[in-house]
Amino acid sequence: MERQDLRKAGLKITLPRLKVLEILENSKQRHLSAEDVYKALLEMGEEIGLATVYRVLTQFEGAGLVSRLNIDGGHAVFELDDGDHHDHLFCVNCNRIIEFYDEVIEQRQRAIAESNGFEMTDHSLYIYGVCNREECKKER
Amino acid sequence: MERQDLRKAGLKITLPRLKVLEILENSKQRHLSAEDVYKALLEMGEEIGLATVYRVLTQFEGAGLVSRLNIDGGHAVFELDDGDHHDHLFCVNCNRIIEFYDEVIEQRQRAIAESNGFEMTDHSLYIYGVCNREECKKER
């Protein structure tokens, strides 16, 4: 992700924006809440407001640089948008997230929208379950 | 839906619970927010607290009488659970909701969960789009 991407989106190249990008790119976890990003910045010694983190993430989403997941229970997580759509599998025990893409499902969704006269704009698919970690299987 | 269903769930048969059930069964719209149920009750002249509506809906969900949808943007809607699972298509313009069931998608989901070592507990699939009403197509 480059400075140019910010420019194209009509966004000034500011320190907070660069820092948020840096976190998104370098964090070991790919899916981060606004709070996660905020905490990571504080740990880096950056002085940034939580409101700015929310604003920047929302702007990045609008610019197509980031995508937002709305998890059951209300809070959102963000990830860099590399242009390749995918869906998610959540472990309800340890919150691990696995990404997947299934062309059959994608096609069926398009067909369902069309057969109901809908112009599909988006879709969201989350599969919830218990992953194969020992401590998670134990819980089940 | 019968009083017996409440009994089986270990819930006393109270006026607020019966009234909420009545709204869910008789409303012209099948999918209702807690606020919708609350307003419908007020219009019927029932004196009921919003907190009670939330509590009752959550209890009904736990008892399997009602299912909860988490729509993008954070607020939940409820519908009677007749035992038949289905997913939803939302018009982003007029908020119309269409229900569908697709066995191929259901199977693929199970396969994806399994191939990732997950014991699937649930899934949620929402398709968003613009429906075929004139005023909605115009917006697009």
Added chain:
DNA sequence: GCTGTAAATGATAAGGCTTTTCATTTAGTA
């Protein structure tokens, strides 16, 4: 039918996450 007791209710406060407000600072141009 009464009574007693645990469950349920309602008003209100509190929570969690996110957005808004607005005075101050900053980026980017001239």
Added chain:
DNA sequence: TACTAAATGAAAAGCCTTATCATTTACAGC
């Protein structure tokens, strides 16, 4: 370097939902 619009941060406000707790109610047992 100076100017101006955009961006920021702290704090308040919003929105939906849940928790608290004093009061009321359902219903089992007399």
